[in-house]
Amino acid sequence: MFRNFALASTALFGFGLSGIGLQGCSDPSPPSAEAALATAVATSGTCGSSRSYLSLGESSATLTPTNAGTGRVTNGQAGASVQCTVKKTDTGFTIDASIEADALEKNANGVPYHQRFTLSSKYTGFTPGGSSVASVGAFDTVHQFNAADTNCTLTPSSFGNDGSGGAILATFNCTDFKDSNSPTNVCTFHGTLVLENCAK
Numbered sequence: 613m614f615r616n617f618a619l620a621s622t623a624l625f626g627f628g629l630s631g632i633g634l635q636g637c638s639d640p641s642p643p644s645a646e647a648a649l650a651t652a653v654a655t656s657g658t659c660g661s662s663r664s665y666l667s668l669g670e671s672s673a674t675l676t677p678t679n680a681g682t683g684r685v686t687n688g689q690a691g692a693s694v695q696c697t698v699k700k701t702d703t704g705f706t707i708d709a710s711i712e713a714d715a716l717e718k719n720a721n722g723v724p725y726h727q728r729f730t731l732s733s734k735y736t737g738f739t740p741g742g743s744s745v746a747s748v749g750a751f752d753t754v755h756q757f758n759a760a761d762t763n764c765t766l767t768p769s770s771f772g773n774d775g776s777g778g779a780i781l782a783t784f785n786c787t788d789f790k791d792s793n794s795p796t797n798v799c800t801f802h803g804t805l806v807l808e809n810c811a812k
Contacts, residue, residue: 648806650671651667669684669716677769694709709805733766748784782804
């Protein structure tokens with residue numbers, strides 16, 4: 613969606629002479645869902661100062677609200693799971709995502725950290741730049757942190773190249789992110805998200 617793909621076309625000649633039919637042909641499989649995610653926990657809150665979170669597919673230095681980058685985690689590859697929907701409705705877009713994959717970061721033994729991330733939101737309008745309420749959840753093996761916030765803010769900057777759905781580039785910000793293991797631990801969680809090849 614956000615990356616340019618070269619399209620090739622093939623002309624078929626002598627169809628009647630060759631006797632070749634279309635019975636054995638089928639539509640190609642749709643491309644697998646892909647995602648990139650860069651998250652961080654702000655220094656405010658009781659989750660710990662300067663606690664940095666993880667990047668999936670793309671580094672936080674590259675993944676920005678105006679730059680989707682090219683790094684991705686792909687559903688079914690390297691143990692990753694990317695399930696997502698960016699569906700255009702009569703009033704805007706419904707966005708749902710569930711991502712689980714190894715992060716770019718690794719521990720001292722060279723083993724990648726593992727992260728799960730979920731997001732759900734209903735965005736009113738068809739033009740990016742507004743905002744909507746989102747439910748966000750995350751778990752990572754850096755700190756065994758398992759937290760969620762149902763009142764986050766999602767701000768899309770693109771709904772794909774043609775705006776028809778199936779893809780999104782957006783930022784999110786959560787100000788009441790609570791660790792389910794320690795409910796008194798509350799912090800600010802924010803990041804940038806790319807979803808591509810989603811159901812629509």
